[in-house]
Amino acid sequence: NRVSKCKWSKDSKNQVPSCHSKWDWKHESKKILPDILSAVGNTPMVKLNKIPKAEGIECEIYGKCEFLNPAGSIKDRISRRCIEDAENNGSLKPGGTVIEISSGNTGASIAWTCAIKGYRCIIILPDKFSKEKESIIRALGADVVRVPLANPPDSPEGMFGKAHILYNQIPNSVIIDQFSNPANPLMHYDTTAEEIFDQCDGQIDMIVLGCGTGGTLGGISRKFKEISPQTLIIGADPYGSTYAQPDSLNETDVKFIEIEGIGYSELLPPVCDRSMVHKWYKFHDKEALTMARRLIKEEGLLIGTTSGLLVACAVKAIKEFKLGKGKKVVVLLPDGTKNYLSKFVQDQWMEQRGFMPCINTKNLWWWDI
Numbered sequence: 528n529r530v531s532k533c534k535w536s537k538d539s540k541n542q543v544p545s546c547h548s549k550w551d552w553k554h555e556s557k558k559i560l561p562d563i564l565s566a567v568g569n570t571p572m573v574k575l576n577k578i579p580k581a582e583g584i585e586c587e588i589y590g591k592c593e594f595l596n597p598a599g600s601i602k603d604r605i606s607r608r609c610i611e612d613a614e615n616n617g618s619l620k621p622g623g624t625v626i627e628i629s630s631g632n633t634g635a636s637i638a639w640t641c642a643i644k645g646y647r648c649i650i651i652l653p654d655k656f657s658k659e660k661e662s663i664i665r666a667l668g669a670d671v672v673r674v675p676l677a678n679p680p681d682s683p684e685g686m687f688g689k690a691h692i693l694y695n696q697i698p699n700s701v702i703i704d705q706f707s708n709p710a711n712p713l714m715h716y717d718t719t720a721e722e723i724f725d726q727c728d729g730q731i732d733m734i735v736l737g738c739g740t741g742g743t744l745g746g747i748s749r750k751f752k753e754i755s756p757q758t759l760i761i762g763a764d765p766y767g768s769t770y771a772q773p774d775s776l777n778e779t780d781v782k783f784i785e786i787e788g789i790g791y792s793e794l795l796p797p798v799c800d801r802s803m804v805h806k807w808y809k810f811h812d813k814e815a816l817t818m819a820r821r822l823i824k825e826e827g828l829l830i831g832t833t834s835g836l837l838v839a840c841a842v843k844a845i846k847e848f849k850l851g852k853g854k855k856v857v858v859l860l861p862d863g864t865k866n867y868l869s870k871f872v873q874d875q876w877m878e879q880r881g882f883m884p885c886i887n888t889k890n891l892w893w894w895d896i
């Protein structure tokens with residue numbers, strides 16, 4: 528591996544890896560930023576109002592607006608860090624090519640970082656993921672190679688196999704490999720978790736996280752174990768994925784997941800440390816995507832599919848753990864609505880999948896009737 532020299536160890540529970548170098552992100556919030564890369568992070572934390580009320584929930588639910596990062600998702604945080612680590616350890620040199628496998632958001636963020644820094648970029652994007660994400664990646668000047676998600680990942684036409692073929696063919700290339708790159712969880716350990724802690728003045732009773740690579744889950748839960756061990760860590764996983772524990776939770780007939788970015792059924796990524804999760808919950812596309820539509824319409828939060836799943840999970844977990852007045856719950860809102868304009872944002876798309884009543888009379892104006 529030309530990128531990572533150190534491991535995100537699962538054994539040393541309270542130890543950060545020895546390669547850990549703290550990124551001085553707090554000092555980057557100056558009036559005029561040197562470039563758009565410096566605008567990553569320090570995202571707003573926003574109180575949800577109508578949804579908790581409608582659900583009869585009395586505790587506070589806060590959404591961490593990661594969709595407001597400059598390239599549109601939580602993945603902006605790790606992209607800069609991974610590329611700068613590769614520059615610093617000499618694996619990425621001027622004129623080099625960056626290759627990454629992604630469900631779209633990391634691809635867009637890596638392509639964006641490469642556009643700013645002047646590297647060639649190739650993103651391996653499985654066919655399931657939205658064409659909006661592909662368009663953004665291409666507009667940033669990167670090449671996109673689509674592979675069938677159903678192909679065995681290590682086969683020549685699978686996502687990892689394809690990346691390695693390109694890596695061997697292209698001189699001066701690196702694979703970022705968010706699935707095993709320790710910079711992925713470390714960035715959340717250093718920035719996302721600390722921002723959440725500061726924004727809530729150190730009182731967080733529950734935090735709800737999903738798992739794609741597991742970088743967010745591993746990094747945030749590790750930091751919270753150190754600074755706020757009483758915080759309940761809740762894991763949210765779609766049916767059709769096998770990341771939840773115990774394994775019996777994952778039993779299902781579901782073969783395809785519409786939600787993009789969390790939940791897979793291949794081997795657990797090396798950066799994913801689930802040992803700090805107190806409880807997992809499973810969700811169907813319908814519950815997640817109807818909640819995503821409610822977040823847009825009722826709270827004005829222009830979020831994507833996983834945000835819907837995470838808020839649906841928060842609602843369920845708050846009720847089950849009986850969190851009442853004065854308690855604070857944080858939910859990540861990882862990406863934004865514009866990634867899905869051809870998908871769940873459209874009533875017709877939702878109706879075709881049985882996710883929405885065909886005619887919602889509440890939404891009709893008098894002249895439609």
Ligand code: PMP
Pocket residue numbers: 600630632633737738739740741742743744787788789831832833834861862
């Ligand atoms: N939500 C969305 C929309 C994502 O794209 C991702 C990353 N695949 C995640 C959540 C999960 O993040 P992580 O890879 O850190 O587990």
